[in-house]
Each structure stands twice: as structure tokens, then as C-alpha cells.
Amino acid sequence: MTRYLITGAHGMLGRDLQAALDAAPGERTVTALSRADLDITDPEATLAAVAGHDVVLNAAAYTAVDAAETDEQAAHLVNAIGAENLAAASRAAGAVLVQYSTDYVFDGAQAEPYAEDAPLAPVSAYGRTKAEGERRARAAHPEGTIVLRTAWLYGEHGSSFVRTMMRLYREHGRLTVVDDQHGQPTWTHDLAEQTVRMLDAGVRSATLHGTSSGATTWHGFAQAIVENLGGDPRDVAPVPSSDFSRPAPRPANSVLAHDGWAALGLAPLRAWRDALDEAMSSGALRMPAAD
Ligand SMILES: NC(=O)c1ccc[n+]([C@@H]2O[C@H](COP(=O)([O-])OP(=O)(O)OC[C@H]3O[C@@H](n4cnc5c(N)ncnc54)[C@H](OP(=O)(O)O)[C@@H]3O)[C@@H](O)[C@H]2O)c1
Numbered sequence: 627m628t629r630y631l632i633t634g635a636h637g638m639l640g641r642d643l644q645a646a647l648d649a650a651p652g653e654r655t656v657t658a659l660s661r662a663d664l665d666i667t668d669p670e671a672t673l674a675a676v677a678g679h680d681v682v683l684n685a686a687a688y689t690a691v692d693a694a695e696t697d698e699q700a701a702h703l704v705n706a707i708g709a710e711n712l713a714a715a716s717r718a719a720g721a722v723l724v725q726y727s728t729d730y731v732f733d734g735a736q737a738e739p740y741a742e743d744a745p746l747a748p749v750s751a752y753g754r755t756k757a758e759g760e761r762r763a764r765a766a767h768p769e770g771t772i773v774l775r776t777a778w779l780y781g782e783h784g785s786s787f788v789r790t791m792m793r794l795y796r797e798h799g800r801l802t803v804v805d806d807q808h809g810q811p812t813w814t815h816d817l818a819e820q821t822v823r824m825l826d827a828g829v830r831s832a833t834l835h836g837t838s839s840g841a842t843t844w845h846g847f848a849q850a851i852v853e854n855l856g857g858d859p860r861d862v863a864p865v866p867s868s869d870f871s872r873p874a875p876r877p878a879n880s881v882l883a884h885d886g887w888a889a890l891g892l893a894p895l896r897a898w899r900d901a902l903d904e905a906m907s908s909g910a911l912r913m914p915a916a917d
Pocket residue numbers: 633634635636637638639640660661664665666667684685686687688689704708726727728729756776777778779780784
């Protein structure tokens with residue numbers, strides 16, 4: 627019997643982690659704690675909550691990338707101190723911690739995909755706090771921390787680029803989307819299943835990239851969404867990022883390499899387009915009802 631604890635369990639990834647564990651074969655118990663049940667910035671409460679578990683999946687995070695620019699302390703508390711609290715508690719319990727991180731720990735300046743051991747150089751406040759979370763979690767529990775970086779998430783239980791594009795396309799019939807940022811759209815359902823496979827393979831300490839295979843731009847991603855809606859991809863106009871002023875800078879190249887999976891005998895996540903097509907055709911991203 628493996629005993630799992632999910633923190634941030636009501637978030638987009640947290641909800642799909644619970645579903646993946648419920649669907650997976652084998653003897654498992656799952657404790658799913660929302661922020662109301664456990665605030666990971668509280669070290670004593672975290673220690674008590676982690677006790678009695680074998681695996682901790684930390685899906686809790688401060689994820690408001692733009693708001694973090696003017697609220698870095700609040701983001702740091704959750705993303706860095708919260709991760710450290712969970713790592714220390716996991717060590718005390720003899721549990722493995724899966725610390726989800728982000729492509730935004732990299733600066734995006736290199737042309738090739740980022741390797742798992744590429745130097746961290748975040749360009750945003752959010753990226754800095756997540757990079758610090760990686761460092762603190764590893765330092766607090768070096769033998770039992772898995773850093774799993776992901777990116778460009780969408781899922782059934784949260785707001786995301788996919789849902790926003792679906793709504794805007796329905797409203798306007800045309801979209802204008804940046805075409806100079808490259809990344810890997812990733813379905814939380816796929817990341818959750820990969821997390822279970824990874825743990826079932828016995829991984830206890832690693833840095834891995836949990837993003838879809840292949841790469842596109844936000845523009846290419848939006849075109850694929852429109853195609854799935856039965857629309858014409860030419861309705862999506864490309865623009866440079868400089869046309870959209872946002873508080874937090876975004877890396878130009880967010881593409882992550884997947885070599886770490888092969889070393890563990892595991893396949894990386896499937897191609898981003900295959901995942902998107904299934905997510906949209908399955909109804910998991912059903913368009914919100916018209917107002
Ligand atoms: N979304 C993306 O595109 C993306 C990209 C790269 C990496 N990631 C990483 O992937 C992971 C999952 O992201 P997500 O999109 O599923 O995030 P999400 O939907 O924003 O969920 C995060 C959850 O954490 C909770 N939370 C916030 N502060 C907390 C605290 N102090 N204690 C306990 N829970 C707390 C939030 O609760 P409230 O809603 O009540 O605040 C929310 O339910 C995060 O580590 C994130 O950094 C996400």
C-alpha cells in the first residue's frame with residue numbers, strides 16, 4: 627500500500643493528480659488537501675500533514691506570473707518556503723517529494739531545448755521563486771526530492787490559454803496571438819499520468835521535464851485550438867510579444883529537453899498536438915456556456 631499526499635489538491639494539476647491515482651492499478655491511498663486544509667507555508671502544520679505518507683505531490687503554488695512582479699514576497703513564501711517546508715517534512719516522514727517547477731526558471735535566450743541540468747537564470751519574479759523552491763527542496767531532502775518541471779499547462783479543472791482562446795474565438799471569430807515565444811503545451815492529465823508512471827518506476831530523486839514532446843508558439847497553439855473548433859487557422863493573426871505589454875517578461879524559448887526520461891527507462895510525454903486533440907475531442911475542455 628502506497629500512501630500519497632497531494633497539496634494544492636483543488637488546483638488544475640492537483641485535481642488531475644487525484645484522478646490519475648484513483649484510476650491507476652495497485653494498492654494506493656490518497657490524501658488530497660486543498661489550501662483550506664493545509665497551508666504549506668506553515669511548517670508545523672506541514673510536518674503533521676506529511677507524517678504517515680510515502681509520497682508527497684506538491685501541486686500547491688503561487689501561479690499568478692504577472693502579479694508576482696509586484697508581490698514577490700508572497701510568491702516566495704509559497705513557492706520557495708512552502709517547498710522547503712514540504713521537503714523537510716518529507717525527509718522526516720521518509721517520503722519522496724515531487725516538487726513541480728516551471729520552464730520559467732530558464733531565461734529563454736538559448737536556441738536549443740533546455741537540458742535538465744542547464745543553469746537556472748529566471749527573468750521573472752515567479753521564475754525566481756520557483757527556482758528557489760527547487761534549490762531549497764533539494765537542499766532539505768537531497769535523497770528524496772524529484773523536481774518535475776512543466777509548462778504551458780491546460781486542464782479540465784482550471785482556467786488556461788485553451789479556455790481563453792475558445793472563449794475569444796467564439797466571441798470574435800478572430801484571434802491575435804504572439805508568435806515569438808516557443809514552448810510545449812501540456813495537458814495536466816498527461817502530466818499526472820506521467821507522475822504516477824515515474825513513481826511506480828521507483829524514482830526517488832531526479833530532475834525531469836514533464837512537458838509534451840515537440841514544440842510550437844502561442845500562435846501555433848491557438849491555430850490548433852481553432853482547428854479543433856472546426857475553424858480556419860488563418861483566423862489567427864501572428865504578432866510579436868512587443869505588441870502585448872505585460873508586467874512579467876516571458877522567456878522566448880521555453881522548450882525543454884526530455885533526455886532524463888530515457889535514462890530511467892521511461893518514454894517522455896506524447897506530442898503536444900496529439901494531447902490537445904484528445905483533450906478537446908474528449909470534452910475535458912468543453913467550451914464554457916455562452917453568457
Ligand atoms: N499553469 C501553468 O501553465 C504552469 C506552468 C509551469 C509550471 N506550473 C507549475 O505546476 C504546478 C501546478 O500548477 P497549476 O496550474 O495546477 O496551479 P493552480 O491551478 O494555480 O493551483 C495551485 C493551487 O495551489 C493552492 N495554493 C496556493 N497557495 C497555497 C498555500 N500556501 N498552501 C496550499 N495551497 C496553496 C491554490 O489555492 P488557491 O486557489 O485557493 O489560492 C491552488 O489550488 C505549480 O507548481 C506551478 O508552478 C504551472
